[in-house]
Amino acid sequence: MVKKTERAKQKAAVDIVVNRGAWTAEEDQKLVDYVRDHGDKNWRTLPAKAGLNRCGKSCRLRWLNYLRPGIKRGNISDEEEDLIIRLHNLLGNRWSLIAGRLPGRTDNEIKNHWNTHLSRRPVTIDDLNLKLNQQVERTCERGPLVSPVASSRDLTTLVDHVEDEWVLDGTAELLHQSELDMDQLFALMPDPDGGASNGSEFGAEADGSGGEEGYRDINEGEISGAKTEGCSDAQAGWDVDLERFMGYDDDLAFYFLD
DNA sequence: AAGGTCGCCAACCGCTTGTCC
DNA sequence: TGGACAAGCGGTTGGCGACCT
Known part of the structure; x- marks a missing residue:
């Protein structure tokens, strides 16, 4: 039998008295007051300092999911x-x-x-793209830029094949893709808040170099080269597929097709 | 009206990752 | 370099209200 460490004993003692289950309004208020005054760091010691009989993990979850400013509740559009x-x-x-x-x-x-x-709704990404295509066809004189069938190749393929070579629409044209990663992919998107993209999470601006770094990397890389030098229908289709997939038609069209 | 069933969602659990010493 | 700890993340559980019989 291994002797319990002092720390383990202390943890066990804390576990016995800690509250579980739904949070009360009083607990919420204590947590909000404490975080407002001291910030949301060191969740382990926060409960004791804030006078809460909760574990730090529970406090963190409550704060992040319900109490922190800017949280929307319900009514997902x-x-x-x-x-x-x-x-x-x-x-x-x-x-x-x-x-x-x-x-x-x-x-x-x-x-x-x-x-x-x-997860239970029988809606696929192709359904969404078909709907999107139909909208574009109705409103854009250019006509459909990419068929619904072509749109079935989604960005999962792109992500799965980062740093690999992969074939576009069976045309045997290889696009060597070594630069684009998830950070850059998200850096390409306009920030949903309307401001700069999320530098802390997606990296494009974390170093203060500006959100356009990702664009530059890609535009100087082989995607841009393949696109501008004898851009094939397949490649154009991929570009449009990307923009449509994410539903950021105008902005991504600017970056990829400009 | 009462008991049973189902769906929703807040909260918890356990694992992974990152950081510090 | 490895252990301890904090934080993050995704899967799962359990309570509760709505609905059904």
Whole structure:
């Protein structure tokens, strides 16, 4: 029998008295007051200092998901659902990344919404793209830029093949893709808040070099070269596919097709 | 009206990752 | 370099209200 360390004993003692279950309004107020005055650091010691019989983990979760400023509750819009479906198709169950593109939404809320609503709905990414194509066809004299069938190749393929060579639409044209990664992919997107992209999470601006760094990398790389030097229909299709996939038609069209 | 069932979602659990010493 | 700790993340659970029989 291994002798318990003092720390383990202390932890066990804390576990016995700690509150569990739903938070009361009084607990919420204590947590809000404490974080307002002292910041949201050191969750381990926060409960004792704030006078809460909760574990630090529970406090952190409560703050991040419900109490911190800017949290939206309920009423997920059709546009948000559309984006969740597209991002989930791209990223899988990476809820924090998905939530990062939906201002005011938490990973927990998106995860719950997906599991209770969207995962059961027989809507595919192709359905969304077909709908999008139909909208464009009605409003754009250029006609359909990419067929619904072509749109079935989504960005998951792109992500899965970063640093690999991969074939576009069976044309045997290889696009060696070594520069674009997830950080840059998100850096390409306009920030949903309307400001700069999320530098802390996606890196493009974390070093203060500006959000355009990612664009420059790509434009100087082989994607841009292949596109501008005898741009094939397949490559043009990929570009448009990318912009449509994410639903940022205008902005990405600027970066990829300008 | 009462008991059972189902769906939603807040909260918890366990694992992974990052940081510090 | 490795251990301890904090923080982050995704999966799962359990309470509760709504609905059904």
